[in-house]
Amino acid sequence: MTLNELSAGQTATISKINAAGSIRQRLMELGLLRGTPIEVVRFAPMGDPIEIKFKGYHLSLRKEEAATIEVSPSPSSN
């Protein structure tokens, strides 16, 4: 499952990042690492981009990049 497939309010843990090159590095530098717990806060009013929350801060990225982040959803998330 990838990050863009989660619904708003759902939490998950990052399992793999498939982005390449400098985008991959920037995502990791911002703290999106394997094992990082993450929450999808909301989708922008027009469906894109996505707002996510991790390590205590909020970041927005487009679905296209979110699709490169593999996650395993938390079991009890609603």
Place this chain on the structure above:
Amino acid sequence: MTTPAAPLHITSPPAGSGRQAHWLALAGNPNSGKTTLFNALTGLRQKVGNYAGVTVEKKVGRMFNLHGQEVQVLDLPGTYSLSVRSPDEKVARDVLLGTVSDTPRPELIVCVADANNLERSLYLTSQILDLNLPVILVLNMMDLAKAAGVEIDIKNLESLLGVPIIPVVASKEVGLIPLKQAITRELEKPPARTWTLPVEIESEVQALALEFEKAHSMDNATAFANALAALSEDEHTIHENFPKSVHSTIVNAQAKLEATGLDWRDAMVESRYTWIQSICAQVVKQGDPNAVTMSEKIDHVLTHKVWGWITFLGMMSLMFFTIFTVAIYPMQWIEALFGALQSFAGNHLPVGVVRDLICSGVISGVGSVVIFLPQILILFFFIGLLEDTGYMARAAFLMDRLMNRVGLHGKSFIPLLCSFACAIPGVMAARTIENPKDRLVTIMIAPLMSCSARLPVYTIMIATMFPTDAVSNWQKALIMLGMYLLGALVAFALAWLFKKTLMKGRTPVLIMELPPYRIPAIKTVSVHLWNRASTFIRRAGTVILALSIVLWVLMTYPKTPDATPSVALANSVAGKIGHAIEPVIAPLGFDWRIGIGLVGSFAAREIFVSTMGMVFNIEDADETSPPLKDAFNDARRVDGTPLFTPAVCISLMVFYVLAMQCVSTVAVVRRETNSWRWPIFQIFYMTGLAYIGSFIAFNAVRFFFGS
């Protein structure tokens, strides 16, 4: 702008003390409150310029340490990492590495971290600690961290990192004295790097660092940091960020790392984070992870599917309505002041050319531009507020999809919004866009946003259209909003066209932080406004003053003895130019007198009002000339029909919406794109559009409304 080549007057340091910092840099993540701290430390003792060769803003201020000695403070652009992704980040990195020709390497780095966001902030901090320069770590926004239940063991963090740590609340100027104390202390290098890379990777990085060490006579720690930054580059970014002489060295080192079969790019980030996480585990106690912050509650409304748009449009409308109503009062005061100046000069100067020059040229010329200062300040106040509260990022979040449709980025929204105040900061703000093509498209369309220099033209034209109070301010504001919308819509259409044709390319990536909402520091807002106001007044006092005099001369000479003022004007140089272009602009509804204004406006749009002031007041034999809109309403064509019909007013406004009439913007675009090709292209396409747009507007209004 000049930068001290060396630290300033270190004449005789107090007895017993070692070397102290006289040249320090503030570094930190975007939104860490770095600029707020800069303002708190330096107040109004600031100079804003540019780094040599690039157009990144360079802010240097002065402060005094506790021994009363002057310290120069450099506010570096915000960056998340020393692996750079934009021209701004490159400048920050290069200054820290000491490779910028006009900026000496800082003696001390004050690293600003958001206490609420310690883990991510420590990423840049740890890269800075690698540089072997004295560092002070400032933990900003301690009040918010406390409110969120975040506890940081500062003593422990200090001993783990080995550098002084100063908790502050920059917006409330809390903690500045301890910070100044730390700055006054003698310089001390941080302990050697303790985080490590996997052995094979470490040895390759060291090998590259040795090459840098030899080639650039750097110390080993700096060379190692440089090597890490170099290795993180992509093939296509290497040549932008590193000198040609080292390309092959870097590429070879990357190839060797690739040959190890390890995930070396990931390891460079992960190793550092492993170290950071072990530190955070020891010193940070997080607040309740399920607590909903105030910011999140606000975002619930401001980024909501329905309420988000309503508040967005509401804020924009409020901004323009305020410009239209509140500004009236200070504008009346300024008008009265310049009127008094004019009659004072008129009464006290001997009759003659000098009196005419001072009264009709200088005072009315400068006065008719300075009168718009209140509106411009209100606009900058709102934009500053949107930026400092953190709303600007939400606006980009809301707008990204729309911008995406025309192939742009939510981040382009900010330069474009700035361009509503002035295209110059707008074009310069485009530097935060990483992709060069997108940056170019944004620069090409930015001047279509109605800047504050157009406001005088819109204001006077709308006032001329509705000379009585029969029409409410709301309706006037609506017409003005229409002009702003026209510029924006044309800009988006062109962005789409450019992305499809001239500057083909994929839509750039959006990775943008949404910082918590903040109440802006009064100081930040007022420093911002002060810088704007002084720039504007300087401009009015120099460029506009000079142009007013030139235009006055053009409109006065050659003199026609014993002629009525309008005949004299028709025979002047300006009148001849106006007459010469009249056949070209007649289809737009303009006569030669408006032609004079258009010619003058190619220097700067706001000149239009002062030029028109001169054109129509000259026609007035009476010394006490009526306000400009009355003069406009009294103006007649040769056949006796009114000159400024609604169709002409609209046509003129549309022309000003679309035409590129600003020498300063042309100069900035030339500098930003590093060629004459793009600014020249911009002048032609915008002026062509303006001609077509005005022609359509003029004929459409006449067709539908018969006037």
